[in-house]
Amino acid sequence: MDEWEDYYQILGVNPDATADDIKRAYRDKSFILHPDRLNGTPASAKDRAQEELKRVNRAYDILGDPKKRQEYHAKWMRRRARPRPTGERGANSAPSTNKAAAGDVSRVKTVALWHRYWSRADRIRVLPRILLILGIAGLIAGLIPYFTNTVAVQIEGIPIQINKATYYTSQGFWGTTNYYSEIQVEPTQATEPNTSYLLVLDSGVVKQKYRMSWSQLELAIRKAKTATNKVSQDEYTALGMQQQYATSAFELRPQHQPLYLVPGLVILTGFILSYMRYRGSAGRNKGGDCK
Numbered sequence: 001m002d003e004w005e006d007y008y009q010i011l012g013v014n015p016d017a018t019a020d021d022i023k024r025a026y027r028d029k030s031f032i033l034h035p036d037r038l039n040g041t042p043a044s045a046k047d048r049a050q051e052e053l054k055r056v057n058r059a060y061d062i063l064g065d066p067k068k069r070q071e072y073h074a075k076w077m078r079r080r081a082r083p084r085p086t087g088e089r090g091a092n093s094a095p096s097t098n099k100a101a102a103g104d105v106s107r108v109k110t111v112a113l114w115h116r117y118w119s120r121a122d123r124i125r126v127l128p129r130i131l132l133i134l135g136i137a138g139l140i141a142g143l144i145p146y147f148t149n150t151v152a153v154q155i156e157g158i159p160i161q162i163n164k165a166t167y168y169t170s171q172g173f174w175g176t177t178n179y180y181s182e183i184q185v186e187p188t189q190a191t192e193p194n195t196s197y198l199l200v201l202d203s204g205v206v207k208q209k210y211r212m213s214w215s216q217l218e219l220a221i222r223k224a225k226t227a228t229n230k231v232s233q234d235e236y237t238a239l240g241m242q243q244q245y246a247t248s249a250f251e252l253r254p255q256h257q258p259l260y261l262v263p264g265l266v267i268l269t270g271f272i273l274s275y276m277r278y279r280g281s282a283g284r285n286k287g288g289d290c291k
Contacts, residue, residue, distance in 0.1 A: 007059035026060040131271035139264030146260045152198055152250040159190035167239050179236035186224040187214050196252035203245040205238045
């Protein structure tokens with residue numbers, strides 16, 4: 001060997017490292033420096049990485065063999081104990097390289113590490129978690145319209161008695177004038193409990209909509225209710241000029257659309273498949289390490 005090399009330092013292990021530690025360090029180093037992981041790196045960086053990989057292979061060839069390691073370790077101990085002249089590299093020192101070469105190798109390792117953590121199935125732990133969060137969020141977002149969307153079905157007659165319809169103004173917090181239309185209603189014998197009704201008052205110019213419902217107890221005591229709408233100034237003026245209106249009633253029935261749930265279910269299915277793939281890959285890698 002023309003030039004002394006500290007194989008412990010090349011592999012990044014301690015001199016008292018076990019065979020498993022050396023094997024694991026060799027795998028990590030060779031994986032990072034493998035040519036297949038260097039896509040997108042400069043040619044000079046690839047050359048530096050190849051030289052580094054050769055050094056790693058030489059180091060493992062010696063330290064991975066118990067007999068060769070024993071002989072090398074004896075030389076390593078003697079070299080370490082030998083006094084060094086001024087200016088000589090120590091036994092623990094790697095061969096000197098210029099800053100540009102060191103920067104190239106550093107960039108190679110950075111790119112290789114990126115490929116490693118985003119290409120190996122046993123390292124992609126974040127993808128199933130992202131899919132799980134997105135799937136749950138999508139399912140919740142789909143459940144809201146699934147249970148709240150309604151369809152208005154016009155009903156015969158008016159099951160609600162309108163006692164009074166008024167229009168008024170009020171001063172806002174910043175001194176602005178707000179305009180409102182308001183009706184006071186009470187249930188009749190035809191009013192159904194726990195049913196949402198939509199009353200539409202059409203004056204021919206302005207159409208006002210009011211939504212209300214009564215519980216069983218409220219129907220028993222014939223509780224009157226007040227519904228209010230905020231209107232524009234022009235609508236307020238038109239309502240004051242036209243006091244007559246046509247009334248129509250609608251029953252708001254729930255409209256469950258399974259289509260709202262599809263995006264969340266699809267993402268959750270992707271989470272399950274990704275998680276199963278990750279677990280399978282992790283199991284294979286664990287079995288390979290045991291060998």
